[in-house]
Amino acid sequence: MSQPSAHPNLRVGIDLGGTKIAGIVLDGEAEVRAERRVDTPENGYNATLEAIIDLVMALEAEVGASGLPLGVGTPGSVVAGTGRLRNANSQCLNGRALGADLEAALSRPVRLANDADCLTLSEARDGAAAAHRNVFGVILGTGVGGGVVVDKQLITGRNGLAGEWGHVCLPWPSAAETRQPPRCWCGLDSCLEAWISGPGMTADHVRRGGYDIPARAIVERAEAGERLAGATLKAWLQRVARAMAMIVNILDPDVIVVGGGLSQIRWLYSEVPKIWAQHAFAEHIDTPLVAAIHGDASGVRGAARLWPLDSGS
Numbered sequence: 001m002s003q004p005s006a007h008p009n010l011r012v013g014i015d016l017g018g019t020k021i022a023g024i025v026l027d028g029e030a031e032v033r034a035e036r037r038v039d040t041p042e043n044g045y046n047a048t049l050e051a052i053i054d055l056v057m058a059l060e061a062e063v064g065a066s067g068l069p070l071g072v073g074t075p076g077s078v079v080a081g082t083g084r085l086r087n088a089n090s091q092c093l094n095g096r097a098l099g100a101d102l103e104a105a106l107s108r109p110v111r112l113a114n115d116a117d118c119l120t121l122s123e124a125r126d127g128a129a130a131a132h133r134n135v136f137g138v139i140l141g142t143g144v145g146g147g148v149v150v151d152k153q154l155i156t157g158r159n160g161l162a163g164e165w166g167h168v169c170l171p172w173p174s175a176a177e178t179r180q181p182p183r184c185w186c187g188l189d190s191c192l193e194a195w196i197s198g199p200g201m202t203a204d205h206v207r208r209g210g211y212d213i214p215a216r217a218i219v220e221r222a223e224a225g226e227r228l229a230g231a232t233l234k235a236w237l238q239r240v241a242r243a244m245a246m247i248v249n250i251l252d253p254d255v256i257v258v259g260g261g262l263s264q265i266r267w268l269y270s271e272v273p274k275i276w277a278q279h280a281f282a283e284h285i286d287t288p289l290v291a292a293i294h295g296d297a298s299g300v301r302g303a304a305r306l307w308p309l310d311s312g313s
């Protein structure tokens with residue numbers, strides 16, 4: 001097992017994505033000492049496990065350390081009690097005890113959290129939400145998720161579900177939205193992920209008679225004045241505003257920070273705050289809505305921070 005560390009401020013963070021696995025060695029609060037990225041293997045769970053192990057060893061070799069605390073950000077959620085993953089869109093992970101398997105292979109304790117939790121933790125510690133106590137973070141990308149950090153600490157919840165925003169129903173649906181709820185890959189109808197993820201925006205555009213094009217292209221066409229794309233973008237902003245009004249009503253965070261590919265849509269920050277007060281239970285909502293400042297790196301920085309600084313032994 002691990003010996004008392006000669007490097008008490010070093011921690012390894014791994015962000016396990018669908019196409020890439022990113023890893024860093026974080027020194028103290030914010031200094032990145034080593035950084036590597038590999039492709040996520042396409043041939044199943046064991047290959048993914050081996051790729052993570054190799055990446056950790058390579059990062060440690062680069063900084064001349066071993067046995068460092070390891071935090072891993074993954075898609076899906078970690079089932080409380082069993083440590084097994086569920087609802088990961090990388091299907092080979094589901095039902096697997098990734099944390100326990102890594103602990104056995106690397107002879108050290110491992111902490112696991114979902115990617116939205118890691119993003120929120122990173123942005124709350126030294127990102128766009130650093131000045132705030134009660135932080136809700138969301139990922140708007142291929143998937144949709146959320147995380148809650150209070151006083152710089154991640155709230156996971158009794159069932160490991162805190163902030164699981166992507167798989168709740170779209171709130172205050174219109175008659176048309178109720179008639180034709182999209183089926184989510186998780187098996188439920190009308191999940192936020194099915195409406196406001198990138199693929200959700202594309203599917204909505206196709207339902208209106210538009211082309212099957214990525215969300216980024218829809219936004220470009222809307223900005224160029226194309227009416228149909230404009231209608232799709234407007235509906236998307238409306239739905240995001242309703243979904244965020246629900247968060248304001250329940251948690252009333254000091255800030256909402258947005259990561260993921262769709263966080264680059266600038267209309268989000270100008271338009272959503274004009275709409276959400278219609279649905280929140282107050283006449284005026286002044287919650288700041290801001291973009292993540294660490295971008296893609298937020299996941300891996302948050303994963304390293306699943307270990308507090310005094311845990312390096």
Ligand SMILES: [Zn+2]
Binds near residue numbers: 168184187193
């Ligand atoms: Zn769902």
